[in-house]
Amino acid sequence: SKQRIQELHELLNRYNYEYHVLDQPTVPDAEYDRLMNELIKLEEAFPELKTQDSPTQRVGGQVLDAFQKVEHRTPMLSLGNAFDEQDLRDFDRRIRQVVGDDFSYVCELKIDGLAVSLLYEDGYLVRGATRGDGTIGEDITENLKTIRSIPLRVKDPVTMEVRGEAFMPRKSFEKLNEAKIQNEELPFANPRNAAAGSLRQLDPKIAAKRNLDIFVYAMTDAGEQEVEAHSESLDLLDHLGFKTNKERQKCATIEEVLAYIENWQEKRPSLAYDIDGIVIKVDSFEQQSELGTTAKSPRWAIAYKFPA
Numbered sequence: 001s002k003q004r005i006q007e008l009h010e011l012l013n014r015y016n017y018e019y020h021v022l023d024q025p026t027v028p029d030a031e032y033d034r035l036m037n038e039l040i041k042l043e044e045a046f047p048e049l050k051t052q053d054s055p056t057q058r059v060g061g062q063v064l065d066a067f068q069k070v071e072h073r074t075p076m077l078s079l080g081n082a083f084d085e086q087d088l089r090d091f092d093r094r095i096r097q098v099v100g101d102d103f104s105y106v107c108e109l110k111i112d113g114l115a116v117s118l119l120y121e122d123g124y125l126v127r128g129a130t131r132g133d134g135t136i137g138e139d140i141t142e143n144l145k146t147i148r149s150i151p152l153r154v155k156d157p158v159t160m161e162v163r164g165e166a167f168m169p170r171k172s173f174e175k176l177n178e179a180k181i182q183n184e185e186l187p188f189a190n191p192r193n194a195a196a197g198s199l200r201q202l203d204p205k206i207a208a209k210r211n212l213d214i215f216v217y218a219m220t221d222a223g224e225q226e227v228e229a230h231s232e233s234l235d236l237l238d239h240l241g242f243k244t245n246k247e248r249q250k251c252a253t254i255e256e257v258l259a260y261i262e263n264w265q266e267k268r269p270s271l272a273y274d275i276d277g278i279v280i281k282v283d284s285f286e287q288q289s290e291l292g293t294t295a296k297s298p299r300w301a302i303a304y305k306f307p308a
């Protein structure tokens, strides 16, 4: 049974990864459910064989009476904003004044959700927290564990914090609001509020039903992982089993950044989730550290906000 439990862990984690991270399931849901039920029964029969990263542990047990405050290992910064082309050209000029002309940007969609931090120790997810004020957040581990695209254990025994944006896909938002209106409850104003409201639930079983998702966008201590650029750290996060946003693109010049922005301004309605802008980052970590950060945001990144 220990061997079968190990086998079920691997199967369920693989099927979960294919469905929720790759969006390419290879088995029907019924097969997944059958294996999950077998694992639940085996763990009931052999409780000593239940592990913290077991797929059965995603939906926590008890309802909390409050969230604990937690301190982030490294502060969660915020982004400076750009609202038009001139702001972006000013940003670009400031970058070039420090690092010269030999650098590249990475552009990413700015997901309209909730910034969260995931702490992994020796490869295991040990804590999940809201951004809070950037230094102190709230421990919402039990709720974040219900997001199927968050690995409970990653391939390598890494210890790091991973940052990402938790969000509610538009279709889930519409279905949730339909149900709320049916029950004569107040609907959520937008997917971002719905995601925030879901992650603030003290009962993880409610969060588990809200079909939340996440795109991770940074890891701390990336230096220790021998990566030298942000784009490489995103590829490493993919390798570790995280869900990153695939629409990211390297841009050699601000002109290419402007073209990327224009492209996504147009394609925005076709996305399965809300975005409120585009994040532009200098790719090289060495150049990021040359540029440094102000008290609250990096000088090497900026968020272009779409007009409301």
Ligand SMILES: COc1nc2nc(N)nc(N)c2nc1C
Binding pocket: 076, 077, 078, 079, 108, 109, 110, 111, 115, 165, 217, 218, 279, 298, 301
């Ligand atoms: C480097 O710091 C950041 N990077 C980010 N990247 C993306 N894609 N989205 C964000 N919301 C974001 N926020 C911050 C503070």
